[in-house]
Amino acid sequence: MKMTNRQIIFSSLIWIFIGIIAWASLVAFFNKSPFQNDITQFFPNQQSIEAQYLKNRLTPTQKTSWLMLAVKTNQPKQTLYDISHTVQSQLLTLKGVKQVLNGAEPYQSPLQQSPTPKLYAYRYLMTSFESAQLSAHIQQRWQEYQLGFVLDKHWLLDDPTFQWALYQNKLKPIQQLVKENGVWVSPQSTKALLLIETEKQPKVLANLYKQLERSLGKNNFQLSGADWVALQAEQQIRKGVNWITSIALGMVFLALFIAFRSPKLILFSSLPLLGAFSVGILSTISLFGSMQLITLALGAILLGVAIDYPIHTISAYQSRKLSVVQQIWPTIRLGALTSAFGFLMLWWINIEGLQQMAIFASSGLLTALFITRALKPFLASHYKIDDITSSEPPAKSMINQTPSLYFVGYLLPGLVIIAAILFLKPIQWQDDIASLSPVSKGLIQTDRQLRSLFQYQEVGKQLLLPAKNIEVLLQHEEALLAELEHLKTTGAIQQFQLLAQSLPSQRLQAKRQKNLPDAKMVLTSLSHAVEATRFTTTHFQPFINSLELSRKLPLMTYVKFIETNETSARLASQLVLSLSDQMVGVIPLSGVVSDQVIEDFVQQHADLGLIYFNQRKLVAKQITEIRFGLFQILGFILLMLGISLWLKYRSVRQVIIVLSPIIMAIGLTLATLALLNISLSIFHLMSLMLVAAIGIDYSLLFFEGAQQTKNSHEWSRSIRVAFLTTLGSFSILSMSQLALLNAIGITVLIGVLWVYSLAFLLAKNPNRQ
Amino acid sequence: MRLKQVAFKIIFLTNLCLPLTAFSQEIKLSELFKALNQVQTEHKSFIEEQFDPLLEISQTQSGEMYYQSPNLLEQRYEKPIAGTITFTPTLIKFNFPDRTLELPVEGFPEVALFSQTFLNLLNGNLALLQKNFELAFKASENQVWQLSLTPTNQLKKHIQAIQIIGSQTEIQSILLTKTSGDWRKITLQPIAVKTIEVK
Numbered sequence: 001m002k003m004t005n006r007q008i009i010f011s012s013l014i015w016i017f018i019g020i021i022a023w024a025s026l027v028a029f030f031n032k033s034p035f036q037n038d039i040t041q042f043f044p045n046q047q048s049i050e051a052q053y054l055k056n057r058l059t060p061t062q063k064t065s066w067l068m069l070a071v072k073t074n075q076p077k078q079t080l081y082d083i084s085h086t087v088q089s090q091l092l093t094l095k096g097v098k099q100v101l102n103g104a105e106p107y108q109s110p111l112q113q114s115p116t117p118k119l120y121a122y123r124y125l126m127t128s129f130e131s132a133q134l135s136a137h138i139q140q141r142w143q144e145y146q147l148g149f150v151l152d153k154h155w156l157l158d159d160p161t162f163q164w165a166l167y168q169n170k171l172k173p174i175q176q177l178v179k180e181n182g183v184w185v186s187p188q189s190t191k192a193l194l195l196i197e198t199e200k201q202p203k204v205l206a207n208l209y210k211q212l213e214r215s216l217g218k219n220n221f222q223l224s225g226a227d228w229v230a231l232q233a234e235q236q237i238r239k240g241v242n243w244i245t246s247i248a249l250g251m252v253f254l255a256l257f258i259a260f261r262s263p264k265l266i267l268f269s270s271l272p273l274l275g276a277f278s279v280g281i282l283s284t285i286s287l288f289g290s291m292q293l294i295t296l297a298l299g300a301i302l303l304g305v306a307i308d309y310p311i312h313t314i315s316a317y318q319s320r321k322l323s324v325v326q327q328i329w330p331t332i333r334l335g336a337l338t339s340a341f342g343f344l345m346l347w348w349i350n351i352e353g354l355q356q357m358a359i360f361a362s363s364g365l366l367t368a369l370f371i372t373r374a375l376k377p378f379l380a381s382h383y384k385i386d387d388i389t390s391s392e393p394p395a396k397s398m399i400n401q402t403p404s405l406y407f408v409g410y411l412l413p414g415l416v417i418i419a420a421i422l423f424l425k426p427i428q429w430q431d432d433i434a435s436l437s438p439v440s441k442g443l444i445q446t447d448r449q450l451r452s453l454f455q456y457q458e459v460g461k462q463l464l465l466p467a468k469n470i471e472v473l474l475q476h477e478e479a480l481l482a483e484l485e486h487l488k489t490t491g492a493i494q495q496f497q498l499l500a501q502s503l504p505s506q507r508l509q510a511k512r513q514k515n516l517p518d519a520k521m522v523l524t525s526l527s528h529a530v531e532a533t534r535f536t537t538t539h540f541q542p543f544i545n546s547l548e549l550s551r552k553l554p555l556m557t558y559v560k561f562i563e564t565n566e567t568s569a570r571l572a573s574q575l576v577l578s579l580s581d582q583m584v585g586v587i588p589l590s591g592v593v594s595d596q597v598i599e600d601f602v603q604q605h606a607d608l609g610l611i612y613f614n615q616r617k618l619v620a621k622q623i624t625e626i627r628f629g630l631f632q633i634l635g636f637i638l639l640m641l642g643i644s645l646w647l648k649y650r651s652v653r654q655v656i657i658v659l660s661p662i663i664m665a666i667g668l669t670l671a672t673l674a675l676l677n678i679s680l681s682i683f684h685l686m687s688l689m690l691v692a693a694i695g696i697d698y699s700l701l702f703f704e705g706a707q708q709t710k711n712s713h714e715w716s717r718s719i720r721v722a723f724l725t726t727l728g729s730f731s732i733l734s735m736s737q738l739a740l741l742n743a744i745g746i747t748v749l750i751g752v753l754w755v756y757s758l759a760f761l762l763a764k765n766p767n768r769q
Numbered sequence: 770m771r772l773k774q775v776a777f778k779i780i781f782l783t784n785l786c787l788p789l790t791a792f793s794q795e796i797k798l799s800e801l802f803k804a805l806n807q808v809q810t811e812h813k814s815f816i817e818e819q820f821d822p823l824l825e826i827s828q829t830q831s832g833e834m835y836y837q838s839p840n841l842l843e844q845r846y847e848k849p850i851a852g853t854i855t856f857t858p859t860l861i862k863f864n865f866p867d868r869t870l871e872l873p874v875e876g877f878p879e880v881a882l883f884s885q886t887f888l889n890l891l892n893g894n895l896a897l898l899q900k901n902f903e904l905a906f907k908a909s910e911n912q913v914w915q916l917s918l919t920p921t922n923q924l925k926k927h928i929q930a931i932q933i934i935g936s937q938t939e940i941q942s943i944l945l946t947k948t949s950g951d952w953r954k955i956t957l958q959p960i961a962v963k964t965i966e967v968k
Contacts, residue, residue: 081859104875143850143865146819146828148953151877153823181859182873534826 012374013271020278027285034285037293042353043622049466049584049611050618053577057615064098065200067208067225068450070191071216081181084192090215091196096204101195103177103184109152110164118564123163124516124550125509126502127170130161131517135529137161142533158542170501177454186453191222193453202231224447233439237738244736251728252307259721260314265382268375269310272368276306280364284356291360292353298686299360301744302343304729305693306368308722309336312701313372315718317379324714325385329376331700333369338644339693340365342637349629365693410761411660418667427670429627430679431620455495455590460615463496463587463598465608470558470576473585474505476608484587487601494591499575502561502568509555516551519544623682630685637692638663658703661762662695665755672750683743690744691751694726695759702759716760723756796914796937798906799895804938806893811836813957815844822950834957839892842884856884882924883945883953886931890940902931912937 027034040055073083084102091100110120119126141160150156155164177184177193184193198204205228212221256266280299284291309332316328343365346358379385450456465480467473477500487493504512517525522544526537562572577584592598595614602612638659645655666688673680698719705715730752733745817830832846842856852865861881863870874881889897898904902918918931929946944954 104873106875106877140868143868146830146850147846147854147863148819148883149861149863149872149877153821153949179871179873181857182871182875534828535824539824 013371013378016275016371016374020275020282023282023286024278027282031285031290034290035293035296036290039294041292041356042294042351042626043619049464049579050613051622052579053462053464053584053586053613054615054618054622056577063200065198065205065225065227067196067198067205067223067228068454068456069194069196069212070186070222070450070453071194072191072220079181080185080189080192081183084183084194087192087194087212087216090211091194091208094204094207094211096199096201097208098197098199100197102192103179104182107151109155111155111158112152119167119556119561119568120164121546121549122553122556123159123167124547125512125553125556126167126504127163128512129163129516129547131521131525134161134525138526138529138533138535142535145535154542157539158546160540160543167502191453195454200227202234205231222446222450224443224450229439229443229447232443236439237740244732244738244741248729248732251732252725255721255725255728256311259311259724260318265314268378269307269314271375272310272371273303273306275371276303276364276368279367280360283363284360287359288352288356292356295353295356295360298683299357299364301687302357302361302690302693303364303368304690304726304748305339305697306365307725308694308697309368309372310375311722311725312697312718313376314379315721316714317376317383317385319714319717320383320385321714322385323708325376325380327704327708328701328715328718329373331704332372332697334644334648335693335697335700336365336369338641338696340369341644342640342693343689345633345636345640348636349626349633351626351629354626354629410758411656411664414660414664414758415667418664418671421671422667422674425671425674427674428677428679429624430681431623431627432616452494452591460613461589461592461598462613463589463602464577464611464613465585465587466582466611467585467609468582470583471506473576473583474500474503475507477585477587478505478508479608480587480605480610483601483605487597492593492597492601493589496590497575497588499571499585502571503556503558506555506557513551513553513555516547518551519548522547627682627685630682630689634666634685634688634692637689641692641696654703657762658696658699661699661702661755661758662692664758665691665695665751668754668758669747669751672754673747678746681739681743683740684747687744687747688751690748691755694722694748694752695755698723698755699759699762702762706762719756719759723752726752796908796912798904798908798916801906801908801914801935801938802893802895804893805891808836808891808938809838811891812960814960815958816956817953818956819953820951833960834955836888836891840888842888842891856881856888858885858888882928882931883943883955886918886933887940887943890933 043051043055069087071083071087073080085104088100088102091097110117137160141156144150145156178187178189179185180189185191186193196208198208209223209228212223253266256269257263260266260269277300280303281291281296284295312328312332316325319325340362343361344358346354346361349355465473465476467476477498481498481500484493484496484498488496523537526540526544530536530540558572558576562569574588575586577586589598595612598612602610641662642655642659645658646652649655649658669688669691670680673684678684701715701719705719708715727749730745730748733741734749736742736745811834813834815832815834817832818827819829820827830846830850831848832844835841835843835845840858844854844856846852846854850865852863855862855864859874861872861874861877861884863872872881874885886898888894898918901920901922901924903921905917905919906914907916908914913934913936916933916935918933919925920928920930925948927948929948932944932946933940934942934944940957942954942956944952946952
């Protein structure tokens with residue numbers, strides 16, 4: 001049976017979506033984790049040490065989360081000791097909580113651990129042994145022994161100077177927190193401090209918070225940590241995005257319903273956008289192996305222009321005039337193709353995240369165009385218009401070929417006004433990405449306070465020390481040690497940590513090994529040391545044997561150090577960055593009082609290649625570079641638009657007429673934002689690309705519509721519907737509290753208002769025959 | 770003046786007899802702990818003996834012991850070293866001429882065991898002792914009793930037993946024996962009353 005037109009139409013649409021579903025199934029089958037959340041993909045591929053370190057830092061490697069908790073007592077007679085232990089035991093019952101430390105952990109003798117720590121045998125190489133101090137130590141040990149305060153007698157006899165305890169303090173500086181009754185407390189003894197290690201699961205963190213709220217009350221504790229802050233940011237984003245995008249989508253559907261009065265047409269106008277999203281995602285994943293969630297979020301904004309294609313097409317068919325339908329489609333096609341090609345220019349910024357956006361947006365727009373084209377026969381059938389090409393060319397008016405006042409009357413003054421505004425009120429750029437964070441200021445302050453209480457490293461403030469190999473690195477760190485201690489003493493910093501504190505260089509180990517006394521010397525020292533005690537030298541035979549063994553031990557290497565235990569491996573991963581041609585020592589700092597003091601310190605040690613890594617400044621610098629790149633891309637997009645228009649019209653004047661509303665709208669948008677004292681971020685710039693894409697459609701349609709001798713109002717109507725839809729949705733976004741959505745909303749709102757107005761003015765240009 | 774001294778001695782001895790009268794029968798464990806719970810302060814002299822079979826060292830120390838209900842126990846060493854160790858439920862404080870230190874009880878459970886046990890005894894905290902130890906109580910008719918504590922938890926790795934000997938409500942000695950063979954014994958005696966002769 002011959003298929004009807006309707007059946008053909010539907011079957012072609014169905015085949016398109018079957019194809020998309022089949023593609024999606026293949027992708028899902030071969031790719032188990034198609035979506036990723038790696039912010040480093042949006043940073044430039046710079047080769048500087050700081051840039052490489054930043055990328056390394058932002059790539060999640062930790063398998064567990066660490067949280068800082070400060071608790072006030074909430075009952076009159078409750079001590080900090082009580083609250084500390086109560087909270088500890090409550091939290092340990094929760095699923096996903098691995099350990100809760102409060103400073104009261106029993107100290108275990110190394111000889112009572114099974115197996116004995118591998119580094120125990122190296123204690124005389126890892127720390128400095130002073131045989132001159134032996135006598136004082138033995139006296140102390142005797143006093144402790146007399147009073148029964150001996151944790152492990154065997155350890156006392158094997159390590160009477162407690163070198164192992166000395167070394168442990170360096171491995172775990174957190175143990176130096178103030179204690180009261182054996183538990184960690186804040187310096188003014190107003191809060192108990194606890195450290196919590198949990199599985200890296202948002203649910204675990206959320207449950208833990210709920211438990212604390214329930215048992216302590218919201219105002220009696222402070223909780224923070226890197227993963228906790230990230231979770232709060234995610235929740236804020238989700239909350240903000242969910243309701244605001246729902247309202248924005250609602251506005252779009254309302255506008256479409258008002259324009260078309262048909263649920264079926266609304267459904268069909270959604271199909272191009274749905275197809276655009278799907279194909280955009282599938283193309284990106286197929287090309288790159290995965291897709292970044294940030295690409296999806298930002299790319300989706302660029303796809304917003306795709307809703308205009310079915311709107312213009314349906315509006316044209318609504319006119320029920322064949323000439324309108326025949327003329328409008330090539331214009332829509334030109335607009336879509338130029339926009340798609342323009343977004344493809346993002347590929348040339350050479351940042352993978354933005355390259356993904358290029359593929360996502362351009363393939364999405366082309367798909368939207370293709371599906372809109374597939375809808376045409378249905379619309380023809382719906383509105384009962386025969387979709388045949390008319391042999392009669394459309395009646396058009398001609399643009400005056402004599403020198404137009406348009407350039408002098410509109411473009412030049414416009415550009416002068418824009419330049420004047422921007423000169424008098426320059427744009428303020430917001431390159432500090434932290435200012436766009438959705439995390440509340442309260443939580444950021446809490447995090448800062450807790451880091452200070454726990455003497456934790458500041459987020460984003462480290463010293464970087466490059467060296468050609470690990471041995472040179474450790475030697476350089478040893479050279480810096482005394483001066484870093486001086487910085488601490490003077491209060492310029494609260495705390496620092498170096499790998500060299502836990503793993504001395506081979507040179508230092510060799511020196512210590514050489515200085516270790518032989519058995520005869522030790523015996524002589526011991527015999528003096530035990531004089532005032534009832535110990536005998538025989539008792540300390542294990543100590544003599546240990547020293548003798550240490551004199552012959554092979555030196556501890558970096559590789560062996562990592563393999564000894566989990567703590568060493570974690571330290572190494574935190575304190576050393578291994579690059580292809582060098583090793584970089586990371587020296588975390590906490591309690592930095594003044595950046596200038598650190599910068600002066602770095603200057604003094606410029607010969608070592610020391611770098612002050614200030615994450616915020618570096619990110620801001622990279623954002624500035626991305627900003628310049630985006631400006632270039634915007635320029636390229638306008639250039640591509642110009643070339644495409646030239647290929648169509650072969651007239652410079654006509655190209656200028658179509659392009660100038662877009663150029664002026666972009667300039668006036670920037671000027672308006674400057675006048676409104678709004679600091680611009682890269683998200684404002686990306687939104688300008690959407691303004692350009694929407695603008696080319698409006699400008700072309702107004703221009704072509706103005707050239708029609710008949711039915712030009714039908715062209716205007718389709719632009720009006722698209723304009724009102726865009727206005728409704730982006731004005732909702734502009735009211736969002738989330739800085740990102742607000743930036744996009746307000747830029748597109750102002751930009752679209754300008755481009756519509758300017759393109760509309762063009763339509764009123766009397767210079768036509 | 771001499772009459773006054775004699776009168777004082779009679780009163781003192783009568784007071785000593787009162788508990789004797791009260792406990793003329795064999796004392797029970799619960800009664801003992803109830804009576805111990807009434808004790809607000811104690812001030813005794815002590816002799817501490819230790820023996821270490823590994824190092825073959827035996828030593829003796831002496832001083833005075835103070836107890837303040839409910840949670841303060843202080844040992845003031847006089848010989849051979851002078852200094853103070855103060856025990857609270859959470860902390861052990863060292864105070865010696867060349868060294869002061871504070872150790873959390875949880876960090877050093879074995880070290881704190883003696884003081885914890887003594888505090889629980891003097892507080893009459895039977896339940897707490899039963900939580901960590903198996904108790905064996907033996908009382909005889911002459912009011913002398915013996916309480917043996919055998920650890921039931923992880924302490925039994927290092928502690929063999931604690932033996933407490935007392936008479937009426939007075940604790941006379943505590944002997945702590947470790948699984949390694951080390952033992953530590955504290956013998957408590959009343960503070961000697963110094964008599965002043967009036968000529």
